[in-house]
Amino acid sequence: AVATVSAALERRATSGTYSPSKQETSSAPPGLGGRLESEVWTELKPPPPCERLI
């Protein structure tokens, strides 16, 4: 089992794949969307909770 894990880790480390076409939402209209709404964008990355580094 240990060997499998390390092989998997190694595989992850030296290869990668991404499929743009699979990500497309079928409901997305062709062409440009309207003005980007700040709220929509903010959903992408919600404002971080306050964190103290020190």
Added chain:
Amino acid sequence: QRKVCKKIQKQINVRVTTMDAELEFAIQPSTTGKQLFDQVVKTVGLREIWFFGLQYVDSKGYATWLKLNKKVQQQDVRKDAILQFKFRAKFFPEDVAEELIQDITQRLFFLQVKDSILADETYCPPETSVLLASYAVQAKYATYDPDKHKSGYLANDRLLPERVSSQHKMTKDQWEERIQTWHAEHGIMPREDAMIEYLKIAQDLEMYGVNYFEIQNKKKTSLYLGVDALGLNVYEKNDKLTPKIGFPWSEIRNISFNDRKFVIKPIDKKAPDFVFYVERLRINKRILALCMGNHELYMRRRKPDTIEV
């Protein structure tokens, strides 16, 4: 109100430079990239955070983007007395006038793009360089006022790419005169508007917002791969302006790499795969990460706004 740590941890000093400020932080060995990034954007008051990242030079000398989900210390940062990062735009909007809302976002983009043009990293023809310089001057000096802006007022400003100022038979004074003429043309245009006008012109330059990578095709021919907001492009070595092949996001089935090999598979089953090789595995990881980030933003822009009832 200091957090009490169970263990006394050794603090690490970090310096982050934005395009117009220098910030210093102390972080813990356990601090993640995201915690540091959040601290930076909070300090500068930036909310349009999705365009930006923290860049550092890794132990091999490559400029690298800090991973947000990993501890800062566990990445290949050079272990100097102070860890150095640059806070920079990593992704570019498709249309600056539509997408950049905050003043600070506009200013950071303006300064970064201007730097890239003046350093000749983004090619800009001479005439356009003069026009851009005049908007930069408007952004700095505001309305042209002959009483205040006497001859020579631009003498200490870096206004044009070296390539432009040196290739033409014009003196420094003559260049400044031409820029001054344009400056006067801009009238009472507010500084913020001048920055946006600058970006609107710059974003049409062929090299604007493109991340170039040196690649080799199967025949061992050296080429460039460009990753930008709209997809992938392949360029010949001597021409970074005109793509030889273009792969818009909508035409890519998938992209993948295995070690130093990278494959772009088109959706069109009849079209051949495009295979290339890079010098190091880490470059392929970087290409894929940039593709994913750019494509995510591309889709967001095209998502219909959900209407909350």
